[in-house]
Amino acid sequence: MKNRLFIWLFIFGAGRAWAQLAIGNTAEYQVGNLPFEKPNDLTAFYNQLNLSYQWRDWRGNIKLERFQRPRNDKDYTELTQRSLQYANRNFNLALGNFYEIIGRGLLLRSYEIPGAILENPGQRIRYGFYRDIDGALLKYQSERLDLKLLRGKPLLNTFPPNFAGDLRRRHLVDAVETKLRLIPDWAAGGAYLRDRRGGKLKEYGAVSLSGNLPHEIQLYAEYAQRLGGGNKRFDLSDRSSHAFYTSVNFVAGPFGLSAEFKDYNDFFLQYNDPPPLIKEHPYAVLNRSTHFIEPRNETGWQMEIFLNTAQGHTAVFNWTRADSRPFQKNNRFEEWFAEFGYALDEQTTVKTFFDRSEDQLLFEKNRYAAGLYLEREWPQQLGTSLDLEYQTFTRDFTPSHQVKNYIATMTVSKAPRLSAGVIWERTTDPLQTDNPQTAAAETKPRHWLGYTLGYQFSNHYLINLFYGKRRGGPACTSGICYEVLDFEGLEIRANLTF
Amino acid sequence: MLFVFGCVHECQAICILKFCAPKTFSTRTSFFQMNLNEGAMRNIIFAIFLFIVATTAFAGKMPNFRLQNLDNKTVSYSQLKGKKLTVIDFWATWCKPCVRSIPKLVKLHEQYEKQGVQFIGVNVDGTRNQPKVKPFARSLKIAYPVLFDLNNDLMNKLKVTAMPTLIIANAEDEIVFFHQGYRPGDEKTLEEEIKKLLAAAERADEK
Numbered sequence: 065m066k067n068r069l070f071i072w073l074f075i076f077g078a079g080r081a082w083a084q085l086a087i088g089n090t091a092e093y094q095v096g097n098l099p100f101e102k103p104n105d106l107t108a109f110y111n112q113l114n115l116s117y118q119w120r121d122w123r124g125n126i127k128l129e130r131f132q133r134p135r136n137d138k139d140y141t142e143l144t145q146r147s148l149q150y151a152n153r154n155f156n157l158a159l160g161n162f163y164e165i166i167g168r169g170l171l172l173r174s175y176e177i178p179g180a181i182l183e184n185p186g187q188r189i190r191y192g193f194y195r196d197i198d199g200a201l202l203k204y205q206s207e208r209l210d211l212k213l214l215r216g217k218p219l220l221n222t223f224p225p226n227f228a229g230d231l232r233r234r235h236l237v238d239a240v241e242t243k244l245r246l247i248p249d250w251a252a253g254g255a256y257l258r259d260r261r262g263g264k265l266k267e268y269g270a271v272s273l274s275g276n277l278p279h280e281i282q283l284y285a286e287y288a289q290r291l292g293g294g295n296k297r298f299d300l301s302d303r304s305s306h307a308f309y310t311s312v313n314f315v316a317g318p319f320g321l322s323a324e325f326k327d328y329n330d331f332f333l334q335y336n337d338p339p340p341l342i343k344e345h346p347y348a349v350l351n352r353s354t355h356f357i358e359p360r361n362e363t364g365w366q367m368e369i370f371l372n373t374a375q376g377h378t379a380v381f382n383w384t385r386a387d388s389r390p391f392q393k394n395n396r397f398e399e400w401f402a403e404f405g406y407a408l409d410e411q412t413t414v415k416t417f418f419d420r421s422e423d424q425l426l427f428e429k430n431r432y433a434a435g436l437y438l439e440r441e442w443p444q445q446l447g448t449s450l451d452l453e454y455q456t457f458t459r460d461f462t463p464s465h466q467v468k469n470y471i472a473t474m475t476v477s478k479a480p481r482l483s484a485g486v487i488w489e490r491t492t493d494p495l496q497t498d499n500p501q502t503a504a505a506e507t508k509p510r511h512w513l514g515y516t517l518g519y520q521f522s523n524h525y526l527i528n529l530f531y532g533k534r535r536g537g538p539a540c541t542s543g544i545c546y547e548v549l550d551f552e553g554l555e556i557r558a559n560l561t562f
Numbered sequence: 563m564l565f566v567f568g569c570v571h572e573c574q575a576i577c578i579l580k581f582c583a584p585k586t587f588s589t590r591t592s593f594f595q596m597n598l599n600e601g602a603m604r605n606i607i608f609a610i611f612l613f614i615v616a617t618t619a620f621a622g623k624m625p626n627f628r629l630q631n632l633d634n635k636t637v638s639y640s641q642l643k644g645k646k647l648t649v650i651d652f653w654a655t656w657c658k659p660c661v662r663s664i665p666k667l668v669k670l671h672e673q674y675e676k677q678g679v680q681f682i683g684v685n686v687d688g689t690r691n692q693p694k695v696k697p698f699a700r701s702l703k704i705a706y707p708v709l710f711d712l713n714n715d716l717m718n719k720l721k722v723t724a725m726p727t728l729i730i731a732n733a734e735d736e737i738v739f740f741h742q743g744y745r746p747g748d749e750k751t752l753e754e755e756i757k758k759l760l761a762a763a764e765r766a767d768e769k
Binding site: 153276282342346446480526562 | 655701717718750751
């Protein structure tokens with residue numbers, strides 16, 4: 065009742081200027097379930113409604129989420145976000161739920177992955193993918209000085225919205241960040257953060273430096289550490305709680321290069337998100353084999369070189385290495401990746417990739433992957449693409465040591481409205497082929513076949529349909545990695561924006 | 563197929579209804595077993611109202627956002643916007659269709675820049691790929707400004723849910739075009755839209 069009143073007030077408050085009202089709605093209806101799970105049909109409906117109203121420099125936002133599943137007591141309808149924001153040339157003020165970052169996220173980063181839906185595997189509850197802060201934010205930005213003050217409770221998004229609020233927002237954070245630009249092309253920053261949780265107080269500090277050098281060279285360095293507790297300033301040893309991140313990038317003609325280094329120790333704050341320095345791949349076999357960083361103890365490097373020629377040919381080389389010690393044992397993740405793109409003519413592009421990696425934490429050795437991506441444009445705004453990917457690795461502790469993964473995807477599109485595709489996957493991975501509901505260890509290769517259809521009705525409506533079986537696993541979007549659950553059935557998603 | 567699309571529309575209407583009238587839906591019945599009591603009727607009116615708003619008053623307004631550019635300088639939308647139109651492209655380095663569409667956008671930008679059309683790229687890679695974005699953008703010869711939306715804050719404000727998304731705002735900052743995803747040939751639709759909107763802007767100038 066309270067929610068409904070709030071919406072009516074919001075809509076009627078918008079009264080005289082409809083053009084300032086913005087609405088976004090994502091609805092997803094699933095008929096089906098995880099494979100091997102009972103009951104087979106676990107129909108679910110999830111809806112997220114985002115309303116914003118802007119009046120001059122003021123903006124009000126609300127987010128309403130609803131989850132419903134027949135014969136289930138975990139349904140909810142929650143007003144999960146409400147905020148009032150003011151922004152003018154120099155000042156930003158936010159009251160309620162907001163997103164903010166300090167530095168590169170070593171101390172704090174909140175975010176939203178719009179359109180993504182999380183599912184809590186234990187409770188099987190679906191909800192929006194965001195990690196906001198509930199509190200107040202004041203920002204001042206000018207040519208020479210940026211100042212940020214915030215106080216609020218960051219969301220722990222491992223818990224769905226119908227869990228008690230104090231469980232989802234356990235930390236109270238106060239933070240201040242400044243950035244000074246006294247010398248052209250250089251900026252120096254400093255931040256202080258105080259975290260209170262259940263009577264415990266922790267303090268953190270950070271300093272950063274960024275600069276643009278001649279020849280399109282850019283530098284960035286940030287060091288954050290816990291203050292007090294016997295930590296020495298700028299200590300990079302395993303005795304101190306710290307996070308150090310630095311990067312350099314430059315451009316020379318058609319070449320681009322970036323190099324990064326990280327050193328994180330005892331720095332898992334639950335609301336921070338230090339750069340992982342792991343390549344975010346557009347290829348499914350590689351994206352699924354991503355490495356989740358361990359801010360409790362991890363060091364690593366990443367280098368990437370790009371080449372884009374005037375003829376439209378491209379090349380990308382990436383080397384990544386991460387050493388972590390989560391259980392007092394050294395675990396190395398290392399990856400070598402190369403991708404080549406050839407523009408055969410104006411209508412046809414071919415891309416190939418090769419990847420070699422190993423992940424000691426997952427006990428995966430000699431992991432090789434290769435793929436071919438072919439895209440062709442046809443008359444009448446028709447397009448086709450074919451994506452073939454293969455991966456193999458060895459894992460010692462499972463019955464079948466040699467694992468093979470295959471993916472084939474074909475899509476057909478007719479711009480600007482329609483696209484349709486078929487996705488086929490096959491694996492010999494015993495962790496995937498085994499049915500956990502049976503005593504026997506099934507090793508017969510497993511297949512997934514799914515069909516997709518997308519149609520944009522107008523500027524306002526976009527419909528996506530999936531039917532078949534979808535393989536789950538780790539996935540990364542906008543730098544955030546999460547676990548996607550398997551699915552078998554029909555899924556309809558409708559996006560409404562206006 | 564017809565059933566599917568019909569169902570989608572039904573779902574869409576129901577989703578709005580259900581937000582507002584959780585009590586009219588029993589959690590122990592299926593979604594489509596609606597009890598059309600008085601409360602539900604009120605909410606149907608509410609859904610129709612939302613639908614009318616959607617079809618008649620499209621155009622949220624482009625907020626005057628401030629984001630960091632590739633040279634770490636904070637710039638605002640009002641500083642960058644085009645005289646007649648502003649085309650905003652939400653993209654990321656890991657997004658295959660985004661990367662495929664960029665060379666086409668670069669060409670359109672070259673073609674229409676002098677006619678008062680400004681392209682702006684908004685990168686949503688987050689902090690994870692931030693150092694790669696400038697070399698990547700330069701090697702793709704993106705000549706228009708590229709900004710970082712590190713928290714996806716702008717993406718969220720503009721209700722962008724798919725990648726890439728193209729938005730066109732007119733001189734009055736009204737959002738007049740919103741297109742999600744990239745299919746080969748979309749650049750032709752975009753060009754037609756730009757031509758149509760430029761012609762409309764010229765007609766308005768003449769008046």
